[in-house]
Amino acid sequence: MAGIDYTALIPNNVTLHENRRLQRALEDWQPKFLEWWHDMGPHGFQARDVYLRTAVSVDAKGWAQFGYVKMPDYRWGIFLAEPESGRQISFGDHTGQPAWQEVPGEYRGTLRRLIVTQGDTEPASVEQQRHLGRTCPSLYDLRNLFQVNVEEGRHLWAMVYLLDAHFGRDGREESEALLQRRSGDADKPRILGAFNEKTPDWLSFFMFCFFTDRDGKYQLASLAESGFDPLSRTCRFMLTEEAHHMFVGEVGIMRIVQRACELMREHKTDDLRKHGAIDLPTIQRYLNFHCSVSLDLFGSEVSTNAANFYTTGLKGRFEETKKQDDHHLKEATYTMAELEGERIVTREEGALVSLNERLRDDYVADCARGVARWNEVIKKHGIDFELRLPHRAFHRAIGMFSEVRVSPDGQVVSQAEWDARHHEWLPTEDDKAYIQSLMQPVTEPGAFASYIAPPARGINGQPIEFEYVRLG
Ligand code: BYC
Numbered sequence: 001m002a003g004i005d006y007t008a009l010i011p012n013n014v015t016l017h018e019n020r021r022l023q024r025a026l027e028d029w030q031p032k033f034l035e036w037w038h039d040m041g042p043h044g045f046q047a048r049d050v051y052l053r054t055a056v057s058v059d060a061k062g063w064a065q066f067g068y069v070k071m072p073d074y075r076w077g078i079f080l081a082e083p084e085s086g087r088q089i090s091f092g093d094h095t096g097q098p099a100w101q102e103v104p105g106e107y108r109g110t111l112r113r114l115i116v117t118q119g120d121t122e123p124a125s126v127e128q129q130r131h132l133g134r135t136c137p138s139l140y141d142l143r144n145l146f147q148v149n150v151e152e153g154r155h156l157w158a159m160v161y162l163l164d165a166h167f168g169r170d171g172r173e174e175s176e177a178l179l180q181r182r183s184g185d186a187d188k189p190r191i192l193g194a195f196n197e198k199t200p201d202w203l204s205f206f207m208f209c210f211f212t213d214r215d216g217k218y219q220l221a222s223l224a225e226s227g228f229d230p231l232s233r234t235c236r237f238m239l240t241e242e243a244h245h246m247f248v249g250e251v252g253i254m255r256i257v258q259r260a261c262e263l264m265r266e267h268k269t270d271d272l273r274k275h276g277a278i279d280l281p282t283i284q285r286y287l288n289f290h291c292s293v294s295l296d297l298f299g300s301e302v303s304t305n306a307a308n309f310y311t312t313g314l315k316g317r318f319e320e321t322k323k324q325d326d327h328h329l330k331e332a333t334y335t336m337a338e339l340e341g342e343r344i345v346t347r348e349e350g351a352l353v354s355l356n357e358r359l360r361d362d363y364v365a366d367c368a369r370g371v372a373r374w375n376e377v378i379k380k381h382g383i384d385f386e387l388r389l390p391h392r393a394f395h396r397a398i399g400m401f402s403e404v405r406v407s408p409d410g411q412v413v414s415q416a417e418w419d420a421r422h423h424e425w426l427p428t429e430d431d432k433a434y435i436q437s438l439m440q441p442v443t444e445p446g447a448f449a450s451y452i453a454p455p456a457r458g459i460n461g462q463p464i465e466f467e468y469v470r471l472g
Contacts (some may be wrong), residue, residue: 004057004079011077014161014267015060025164027079029175033157034072034178040072040127040148042348044134046072049470050146053460055154057077059346066460070468077236080160082235089227091320091327099229103166112167112226114314115395116174116190118219120160120181124195125208132205135439137449141202143459143468144248148209151241155279158234166230181324193397194293195418201435202452203256203278207290209249210370215297217242218318218363225316251455257283257374258453261381272436276450280378282434285427287387288408291367292395298360300399301336307352317355318362334358337392342412344393364384366390395426 004013009027016023038101048067057063058079061311070138087099103111126149136142182189184196192219194212199205220242256278263275272279299306309315317323337344367389374387391410393401405418408425442449446465458464
């Protein structure tokens with residue numbers, strides 16, 4: 001085991017007891033976090049036993065242990081991946097220099113902003129999902145929701161550790177502010193757009209885990225390349241946990257698709273609403289929404305911020321160290337879709353200012369692989385329907401495409417055409433009301449709501465009918 005101290009008030013593998021000032025700062029923050037968790041965390045289940053995994057090591061083999069825990073007793077801790085001895089900065093102007101163990105003074109503000117932006121998403125998602133427990137489609141799904149929630153809480157701890165350990169008083173103020181902003185609040189909203197949207201139902205939750213958590217994967221992977229070593233090591237361990245969140249999303253949608261297909265075959269109809277399932281066109285509209293708001297999270301296509309993050313060695317590309325180029329990108333170019341009047345064309349841009357778009361491309365390719373797996377299920381049932389990712393310019397609020405209206409297949413359309421057709425492309429009020437009507441809790445072990453198939457297997461080798469949450 002890679003040295004996690006579980007006897008400490010705050011479990012950690014960063015020898016917290018050797019730094020009294022930091023330990024006091026975090027111990028002072030801990031009750032505020034718990035207060036926030038109590039007020040804004042999963043509503044109505046705080047006293048229940050939940051079958052959760054807890055990190056007990058940062059060793060890739062066997063890092064977690066499973067057992068019943070009441071969520072407020074979850075051991076939120078600070079875990080960094082093992083240091084890589086002799087690690088060097090692998091991109092930008094500082095390439096080849098030893099990775100920083102302390103914040104480089106000239107980049108302090110920028111680095112803090114990146115850490116705060118990352119940190120802000122974690123409590124935001126818990127807030128967005130706060131009410132989902134009471135409409136769970138099964139105990140298995142309820143447990144997965146809570147697993148995701150406690151781990152997002154731990155990811156908040158991960159960023160607060162960096163702020164408190166490396167940014168002095170400013171860092172402590174930012175740590176407090178992370179508990180004060182609220183998802184969707186008009187006066188003190190969360191920083192990024194997608195984290196102020198509602199997650200009012202389980203179809204949205206699974207879409208969020210598939211699309212929005214996947215942005216998390218790509219952003220964390222880019223920050224894991226950072227020249228600031230504590231950030232890199234923190235993000236590397238967070239990525240281990242993140243994989244389960246995307247699994248919850250991918251398999252959740254797959255099970256909804258499967259149920260839809262089974263009922264289409266059984267009843268020889270596309271009209272699934274009278275059978276309590278979710279038809280494929282409705283799934284497509286939810287997909288279009290969640291994909292487009294998640295695409296916004298990558299920032300503008302052409303971004304001097306992104307170029308600066310890279311040049312200064314703070315944020316790399318996805319799999320930076322595996323790439324075979326000069327890692328400076330000053331002369332290189334990158335091909336991207338751009339708006340030319342009313343047309344979308346492809347053009348060469350400087351590679352440095354294109355880094356957000358490049359990361360978005362990596363992300364889109366990954367999303368496409370998941371969608372292809374959903375389509376396999378549809379195909380296996382002999383149904384002629386294909387789910388598709390919308391064009392990257394569709395329904396955007398950030399970047400150059402936010403100026404125009406674009407259909408899911410990438411045609412720039414007039415405002416009048418958008419007004420006439422957007423109900424075909426995005427969830428309608430009628431869709432939302434129907435999905436809400438399905439949100440009735442199913443809490444008998446082994447039972448599942450009408451719109452979702454059971455999973456292929458349970459958690460940690462347990463049977464599907466295991467009592468994943470003890471409701472008493
Ligand atoms: N909403 O050059 P620009 C996760 C701001 S998810 C609102 O376009 P830049 C998770 C931007 O801040 C991963 N504002 O973009 C998932 C800037 O403002 P300032 C979260 C936005 O800076 C599920 C201005 O517009 N991690 O972990 O190159 C559950 C112009 O910026 C948005 C990160 O995001 C937006 N969508 O890149 C739980 C990593 N987009 O600074 C967790 C850290 C842009 O001029 N963040 N703006 O006031 C970053 O790397 C960058 O901040 C961004 C934006 C990629 C977000």
